[in-house]
Amino acid sequence: MALEGTLETDVSTGNDAVAFEFTVTNTGSTPQELQFTDAAKAEFVVEDEGREVWRFTEGRAFAQMISSERLAPDETATYEAEWNDPSSGEYTALAELQARETTCEARTALTVSD
Template identity: 45%
Template sequence: MTLQSSVTASVESDRVVFEYTVENVGDSPEDVQLRSALTADFAVLEDGEEVWRASDGQMFAQMMQTETIDAGDGETFPGEWDDPEPGDYTVVAELNATGDTAEARTDFSV
């Protein structure tokens, strides 16, 4: 798979806004098989332990869908964590896809 990804975390006064970008750096389109209506998920770790996950307590339609990312193009998936406690964290973002996935992580402080 020729997908590369990155994630950013922007700390605001009452939340952290995430942007997860998946880019096709190859020469041909890439088909991504998504497992459900949840296309991407975000997990926040503190000292290696998960303290928050965007999908926790959520329900998503169970449907397989294919998304094509053309060569040189990308998709951006948003997320946000409301009312975080002060601390040093790592966000891990990944596609909810079958097969190889593009995972990205970055550190941030609140």
């Protein structure tokens, strides 16, 4: 599959939350069918020097339902998450598409200031 991911972060004023936006683009010349097994279509993880400090799906329940999304060439799909009450620090944020038989991920540096 020809999928490319980008991850953007936005630290809110007062540092009370970090918003994540993971955009997946079909960079190929044919449509791509993404198959999902539950409502969590993307996973978001925050790491501090390789140590996991936050995971979007941790402690959450998602509806178990099979669904699919079709991405035409050059079409995008966007998935979002929010990390509430983050600690200040320098992190690496990772987003990964949770579609079956498909790999697409993106990383970015993230700074949460005091």
